[in-house]
Amino acid sequence: MEAQKREIKRKLRQLQSLPTLPPVVSRLTKLIGDENTTALQIAEVIEKDQVLTSKVLKMVNSAFYGFPKRISTVSSAIVLLGFNVIRTLVLTASIFEMMxxxxxxxxxxxxxxxxxxxxxxxxxxxxxxxxxxxxxxxxxxxxxxxxxxxxxxxxxxxxxxxxxxxxxxxxxxxxxxxxxxxxxxxxxxxxxxxxxxxxxxxxxxxxxxxxxxxxxxxxxxxxxxxxxxxxxxxxxxxxxxxxxxxxxxxxxxxxxxxxxxxxxxxxxxxxxxxxxxxxxxxxxx
Ligand SMILES: [Fe+2]
Ligand SMILES: [Fe+2]
CATH class of the missing domain: 1.10.3210.10 (Hypothetical protein af1432)
Incomplete structure (x- = not known):
């Protein structure tokens, strides 16, 4: 069994198609860790990626978050939700794709x-x-x-x-x-x-x-x-x-x-x- 386990771990390490986190999530994690970061800087990182931007906005406006008002820009989403929630949201959007x-x-x-x-x-x-x-x-x-x-x-x-x-x-x-x-x-x-x-x-x-x-x-x-x-x-x-x-x-x-x-x-x-x-x-x- 130990051998089997090692084999699976080895395979996991080598898999090219193993879900990787989009670089934008790593970048966001770094930015969020820095206390001098502003909402605008974070919005800029997300907005560079159009697909991600639209996913974030769709998520924010979906029943999952259930806000009464429509949120139409990434920066207002950040102001409303905070940095950590945005990181989770980007992460969630990426996981959606894997499932x-x-x-x-x-x-x-x-x-x-x-x-x-x-x-x-x-x-x-x-x-x-x-x-x-x-x-x-x-x-x-x-x-x-x-x-x-x-x-x-x-x-x-x-x-x-x-x-x-x-x-x-x-x-x-x-x-x-x-x-x-x-x-x-x-x-x-x-x-x-x-x-x-x-x-x-x-x-x-x-x-x-x-x-x-x-x-x-x-x-x-x-x-x-x-x-x-x-x-x-x-x-x-x-x-x-x-x-x-x-x-x-x-x-x-x-x-x-x-x-x-x-x-x-x-x-x-x-x-x-x-x-x-x-x-x-x-x-x-
Ligand atoms: Fe479980
Ligand atoms: Fe479970």
Whole structure:
């Protein structure tokens, strides 16, 4: 199995078609890290890329963000949303492209987890709530990579899920000797994304491994369970994983919190159904 794992990592490293982050995202990440950067400078970087500009504007004006007023320039989007949100938005626009239209089930699952994560982060008054939602959106990125780059293994995994009634995760471990958390981690580290995004993506199925971003990781773990329990989208198998004690303890939530949050989530998921229909017209899927 170790040999298999090494082989997959080697292949991952060599793949030419492995999704790379557009250079503009790296440039934005650098700019955002510099405290002297102005909204105008960031707008200039985005506006140089016409396709990206139109994607950003379509995203900002879509049901995903749900602003009442139409936003027509990148700089006003930045003023309204802030630097970090813009970076997430550019990132999201890039991820949209990687997820193919056949992945609609996984796409809906990811959007659902993003919505649930955002609502939980807000309830817990976490900083960088948008980024927690982005971690939710990207949490199963590893599955996208397996499907796109190792279609043969992907089919074997699905077969095990169906025939042996295994979870996607157990099947991945059997076939690949590793699972989508590790593959996602490999990729987002290569993209130099902030650790705040890396830990939840890497450890949402083994929260005890989180070091710095325990709450964020626990949120994605719980959001994944809630969205599966609601039957929203398709995370690769029909099972609902168990809630890890540690995650629940780190969040310090009780039943009442959940009862309060579920109606909010329901409403958001309904909006997202429309969004899923909308993106087909955005040229992303
Ligand atoms: Fe997952
Ligand atoms: Fe998931």
């Amino acid at each position: 193919q239209s056949e992945d609609l089930g996984l796409w809906e699952h990811s959007l659902g987890v993003a919505a649930a994560s955002g609502i939980l982060a807000q309830h817990l008054e976490l900083k960088n709530q948008e980024e927690v939602a982005t971690a939710g959106l990207l949490h199963d990125l590893g599955k996208v990579v397996i499907r796109a780059e190792f279609p043969h293994f992907y089919k074997q995994i699905l077969r095990l899920v169906e025939q042996e009634k295994l979870s996607f995760l157990e099947a991945e471990k059997q076939i690949l000797g590793m699972y989508h958390g590790e593959i996602g981690e490999f990729l987002v580290r290569r993209w130099n994304l902030p650790e705040r995004l890396v830990e939840p993506i890497a450890f949402h199925h083994e929260v005890e491994k989180a070091r710095k971003y325990k709450k964020e990781t626990a949120i994605i773990h719980l959001a994944d369970i809630i969205i599966r329990a609601l039957g929203y989208g398709n995370g690769g198998d029909p099972w609902v994983p168990g809630l890890q004690d540690k995650a629940w303890r780190w969040l310090g939530l009780d039943r009442k919190d959940l009862e309060e949050l579920l109606p909010l989530l329901d409403e958001r998921l309904l909006e997202l159904r429309f969004f899923t229909l909308e993106i087909q017209g955005l040229g992303f899927a």
